[in-house]
Amino acid sequence: MMSDKVGLVIISHSPKIGDGVFELIKQVITGVPIAVAAGTDDNQIGTSMEKIIDAITQVDNGNGVLLMYDLGSAKMNAEMAIEFSESANVQLADHIPLVEGSYIAAVEANMGKSLQEIRNSLQKIELTEM
Amino acid sequence: MIILTVEQTKQWMQEIQKRMEANKEQLTALDQAIGDGDHGINMARGFNEVVNKIDDTEYDSVADVLKSAAMTLTAKVGGASGPLYGTAFLKMSMALQDKEVNQQNFKEAIDAALAGIKMRGNAEFGEKTMYDVWYQVAEFLASENVEDWEEMIEACQATIEDTREMVATKGRASYLKERTLGHVDPGSMSSFYIFEALVAVIEVGN
Numbered sequence: 001m002m003s004d005k006v007g008l009v010i011i012s013h014s015p016k017i018g019d020g021v022f023e024l025i026k027q028v029i030t031g032v033p034i035a036v037a038a039g040t041d042d043n044q045i046g047t048s049m050e051k052i053i054d055a056i057t058q059v060d061n062g063n064g065v066l067l068m069y070d071l072g073s074a075k076m077n078a079e080m081a082i083e084f085s086e087s088a089n090v091q092l093a094d095h096i097p098l099v100e101g102s103y104i105a106a107v108e109a110n111m112g113k114s115l116q117e118i119r120n121s122l123q124k125i126e127l128t129e130m
Numbered sequence: 131m132i133i134l135t136v137e138q139t140k141q142w143m144q145e146i147q148k149r150m151e152a153n154k155e156q157l158t159a160l161d162q163a164i165g166d167g168d169h170g171i172n173m174a175r176g177f178n179e180v181v182n183k184i185d186d187t188e189y190d191s192v193a194d195v196l197k198s199a200a201m202t203l204t205a206k207v208g209g210a211s212g213p214l215y216g217t218a219f220l221k222m223s224m225a226l227q228d229k230e231v232n233q234q235n236f237k238e239a240i241d242a243a244l245a246g247i248k249m250r251g252n253a254e255f256g257e258k259t260m261y262d263v264w265y266q267v268a269e270f271l272a273s274e275n276v277e278d279w280e281e282m283i284e285a286c287q288a289t290i291e292d293t294r295e296m297v298a299t300k301g302r303a304s305y306l307k308e309r310t311l312g313h314v315d316p317g318s319m320s321s322f323y324i325f326e327a328l329v330a331v332i333e334v335g336n
């Protein structure tokens with residue numbers, strides 16, 4: 001059904017933030033495969049490589065997967081998930097603010113834009129520090 | 131000469147676990163000062179899981195024990211120290227694949243771990259992170275034919291004190307900038323316990 005669109009993974013330290021960003025997007029966009037990987041294994045504040053890998057598997061339709069993340073260890077666990085995941089073409093939206101970036105990425109994925117096109121658009125909101 | 135056997139590697143993990151559990155409050159307090167206050171909990175949880183895992187498993191090599199520890203830490207720690215220590219132990223494991231652990235091989239494994247932490251955290255020496263302590267250990271192993279491992283502990287201790295005078299530029303602490311002055315880096319402290327535990331189990335000799 002949604003097989004022609006780039007998948008998105010929302011990675012946050014907080015399950016509430018992850019779910020909140022998801023909710024924000026879902027109000028507008030329903031045709032894009034999106035999964036949340038937020039909090040540790042036992043839903044404490046933190047990130048989990050396993051959750052990220054599971055989320056990648058969930059949204060990977062062969063059109064590429066973009067990982068959006070928040071602070072600190074989220075990036076490191078996302079990079080490890082890319083290394084250990086079986087999916088090809090998984091990329092990190094590096095230095096992109098989570099809420100705005102996820103929203104833009106979802107809108108563009110819904111238009112059928114490619115992973116590279118989405119990353120180019122996100123460059124406009126790149127942070128110098130994160 | 132073999133300085134670390136499979137059994138000693140398991141003991142190393144147990145000795146680390148004891149120290150993380152005993153110093154949980156201290157690590158948490160350090161992280162409360164310049165981070166988010168979860169480092170003690172992260173470390174205790176991570177190494178408890180490591181010990182649970184290795185106690186129930188038979189291993190053929192030191193590399194396999196280290197790999198098991200690496201995977202468990204990556205999965206269970208939750209904070210930055212999870213992927214960082216996970217990467218460090220994984221790189222050690224890879225460097226020791228099909229090898230017995232003599233001093234030369236161990237040195238190479240530490241070098242690999244150091245490169246792994248650098249790659250994962252994008253850290254340099256002097257940024258007030260655990261990298262500083264691993265760097266010091268690598269330096270120590272490069273410069274001498276170790277006869278007294280206690281000297282390594284002393285070198286680590288000095289590095290921990292050095293982090294007090296540094297401004298953090300990586301990790302959660304970096305948001306506090308100059309406010310991190312005067313505080314010891316929690317990850318450097320936990321790395322100290324890792325090497326203190328090592329010295330408790332490792333053999334002396336070449």
Ligand SMILES: Nc1ncnc2c1ncn2[C@@H]1O[C@H](COP(=O)(O)OP(=O)(O)OP(=O)(O)O)[C@@H](O)[C@H]1O
Binds near residue numbers: 071
């Ligand atoms: N980029 C980095 N490079 C090297 N070491 C780092 C880096 N970021 C953090 N650290 C080390 O990790 C320690 C903090 O570990 P801890 O388990 O508390 O993670 P955290 O900072 O709470 O993680 P998170 O980013 O998920 O909040 C720091 O004291 C520091 O030594």
Ligand SMILES: [Mg+2]
Binds near residue numbers: 167302
């Ligand atoms: Mg912390």
